[in-house]
Amino acid sequence: MRNSALTDEILMQVEQPARYIGNEINSTMKDKSKIDLRFAFCFPDVYEVGMSHLGIKILYEMFNKRSDVWCERVFSPWPDLASIMKERGIPLFALESQDPISEFDFLGITLQYEMCYTNILQALDLSGIPFHSTDRREEDPIVVGGGPCAYNPEPVAEFFDLFYIGEGEKQYDRLFDLYISMKKDGSYSRREFLRKAAAIPGIYVPCLYHVSYSEDGTIEDFSPTEDGLPEKIMRQVEMDMDHAPYPMKPVIPYVRSTQDRVVLEVMRGCIRGCRFCQAGMVYRPCRQKSLDVLKKYAVELFRNTGYDEISLSSLSTSDFEELPEFLDFLIEECDRRRINITLPSLRIDAFSLDVMSKVQDVRKSSLTFAPEAGSQRMRDVINKGLTTEEIMKGASDAFLGGWKKVKLYFMLGLPTETEDDMRQIPDLAQEIAHLYYETLPDKATRGGRCQITISTSFFVPKPFTPFQWATMCPAEEYLRRARIVNHRMKEEPNHKCLSYQWHEAKTTVLEGVFARGDRKISRVIEYAYRHGACFDAWNEFFRPEIWDMAFTACGVDPDFYTLRKRELDEILPWDFIDTGVSRRFLENEWKKATGEMTVTPNCRKSCSGCGCTRFGSGVCVAGK
C-alpha cells in the first residue's frame, strides 16, 4: 500500500476527502522503478469536473498502454485544501502514487476553458515549479499544454515549455520517445529537448518564438528565433476514428462526478458551420465512428464500468448518420441491462421525440432547443441553419408527446445585433407558449401550464472562427441587453409561463480578453493569482475587483482586446497555428455574416472549401 500525501487530520477537515485519495477502480498503478517517463496529467479544476472530461480518459489509457510510461492524474485542490497546502508547504501530488509533481518528468495541463488560467498557476505554485518557462531548472518537469484553449496559447505561453496543438492521439508517442532516448543516451538538457521537440509536428515551443509589437499595440512580427523551426504549427488530426485509442476501462470515481456515466464518443467534428462556434471549426472534418465499433465499445464499457447510464458524445449527435440503428441497438441492450440512456444535443424533431419518449420519463424531463438567436435574421448571421418553422414544428410535436417543460438557449451580444433581435428572443418563447395552448386546447387533457425557460449567455468571439474579428461590448452594455430581454418578456401575454436567466457579464469580458489575448496578458494573470484570484470559473470564487486591479497595475487595457475593431490584415496572436481551416475561408464567412448576409450550407450538402479536405478523412471524402 502507498501512503497518502495528506494526513488523516487534513483529510478529516476538508470537504469531499475522497477527491484526493486515488485508488479508484480502473486507476493505473505501476512500479515506478521500472518506468522511464512519469507523466502527471492535470485538469486545472476540481476533481468532479476534471473526471468528467473525455480527453483526459483517452490519453490516460493511451499513455498507460506503454510499459515505459506511467500517467497519473492531478486536479486543483478545492480552496479549503489549497490554503492548508499553501500554509504548511505540502506539495501538489498525483492521485495514483501520491507523489509530489516535482518528481515527474512531465506535467501536462489541459486547457478546456479560459477561466481556469489562474488554476494553472496554482498547480505550478503548489508543485514548486517556477511560473515562467525561462526560469525553470533542469530538474523541473516539462510543462506541456493542450486542449481547445491551446488554439490561442499566447496569454499563457510564458507558463508553458511546450504546447501540443491538436488531437493528442497523434504525436505524444514521438514526444515521449524523444525524451526517453535523450535521457538514455545522456544528450538530454531542457533546452536541447525543447529544440528537438519543436521539430515534431504540432509542437509549439513558445520560448523559441519571438513576438514584436507595433506602437498601437498590435503584433508587428511573430517568428521563430532559430533557423529550421517551423513558421506554422500544424494542428494534429486523428484520421482513423475506428482504430484510434479509446478508453475501454475508464477510472470510476467514488464521488459523483459531473458525468457519472459511460460516455461514448460517436463522432468528432461537426458538419454545421455555425460562425460563432470554435469547436465546429477546429475539429473539422466531421468524422464518424462505425456502427460495429460503437456497439462493441458500448457493451465492453458496460462490463468494465458498471455504470447504470450511458450518454453519447459529439458536437451534434443528430448529424450522426447511423444514429437510428445505433439507438435501436442501445435501447434493446440497455433495457436488458437496466441502463438509462441520456441524449444530449439532439435536434428536436419527430425522430428524436420518438426516441426520447422511449428512454425517459416525459412528464419529468424537459426539452432543450438551442436556437442561439431569437430572430431569423440573426440566426442567418450566425449560420445556425434552423428556421422558426422547424422550431415550432418540434415544439408542437413535443407538446403532443406530453412534454411541458422547454428550455431555450440564446446568445446576446452577437455581431450586428439590434434591439429588435433582442426582443425577438422572448417573442419566440411567447410563440412557443402560445403554441402549447393552441396544440392542446382542452384544459382537462393538457394538465397544467407549460414552463418555458429562456437562458442567455453573452457571446465571446473565439480564435479560428469567422467571428474572431468581432468586437465585444462593455459589461454594462451586456446587462442592458439582458434587461431589454427581461423587460420584453414581462410584457408577453403568456409571461406567467416564461422565466429568464442570464449570465454574469464581468466573467464574459474577462473570458473575451483571454480568448483573443496576446503574451502581454500573462503578467495580468500572474498578478491576479498572486493577489488571490483562483477558481475564476466558479461564481462563488470569482473576484472581479482583483482583475480590475491587475489590469491597472500591469498597464494592460482590457478594452484593447474586447472593444477594438480588428482589421482583416492585422496579425492575430494565433495566426502562427494552422488548423487546416484557411484564413481566407474564415474571412469570407465573416464577410458573408456581416455584409452579404448569406448562409453557408453544411458539409454534407456541399463543400464550402474551408481547406480541411487535405486531411483526407471524414465527411470530406465520405461517399466520394
Add this chain to the structure above:
Amino acid sequence: MDIRIRFSKFGPVKYIGHLDLMRYFQKALRRSDLPITYTKGFSPHPVMSFAAPLGVGITSEGEYMDISLEEEIEVEKIRDILNAQMAYGIEIISVAKRSSNKKAMAELAAASYIVFFKRINGDIRIDKDLISDQIDKRISNASSLVVTKETKKSSRQVDLIPLIYQISCLNCFPVDKRDHYLPDWEHNGFLLGEEDPAVYMKVSARSSDNLRPELLMKTLLQPYADEEAYIPGIHRLDVFREDQGGLVSFGEGDLSNG
C-alpha cells in the same frame, strides 16, 4: 436467493461516504455479472440494504450489506466473484444465505469497536492504567454517566451506562488486525504497538440511541486530557442484532431465523 455480505473498509477508502459507498457497490454488482435482483421503475438499481452506515474516517471489518439474487449460487463462489471487483481496502470477508426478509438496518442493535490513540501534545500521557481506572470508576462501578448531547435544535441529558454493553482496556494490541486493517493508521502516527493502550467497546447502535465511540472516549478522558491532547482512531469490529435477549453478530447465528 437472499444473501448477507460481510465486508471490510480500510485504507484510503475510509474517506468514502455512505452514499458513495452504495454507488460503488451498485457498480461493482453490475460489473460482477451476478444475477442481481433489481428495483422496478424508470431507473432500476440493485436491491440492497446496509446494516449500519460507517462514519467517514472510521475503518471496519464488520460491514454488512444484504442483496438478493435471481438464482442459487454457492456462497464461496459469490464471494470470489465479488472480490474480483473490489478496490484496495474493501474486501468481501464472507457471504451467507439469509431467509429473513427483515431489512438489515431495522435489525441493528449494537456495534463493537476498538479505539486507539494518537498524541498531539506531549504533556498528558494516556496509558492503560489511566483508562482502566476510568472504566472502573465511571462505568463498571457507577450508576450513571450523564452527558449532554447537543443536536441542531436542542440539547438533552443522556445516561450512557445503559448504552454500554461491554468495555475494557486491552492488555495487548491485536497485532494481526493492525497489520491487515490498520497500516494507514500507523502511518498517520497512531500508536499501535503491543504495549500501546487500546479500548474494546460494544455499545448501542440503535437508530434511537446510537452511541458514538468518540463521544464515549471523550467523556471518559475529559478530566485528564482535553481534545487538544489526543485524537482517537476508531476501527469497527462487528455489528450485532438482538436475538432472544442476547446480542448476535450480523454474520453469525441462524440467519434463516433472523
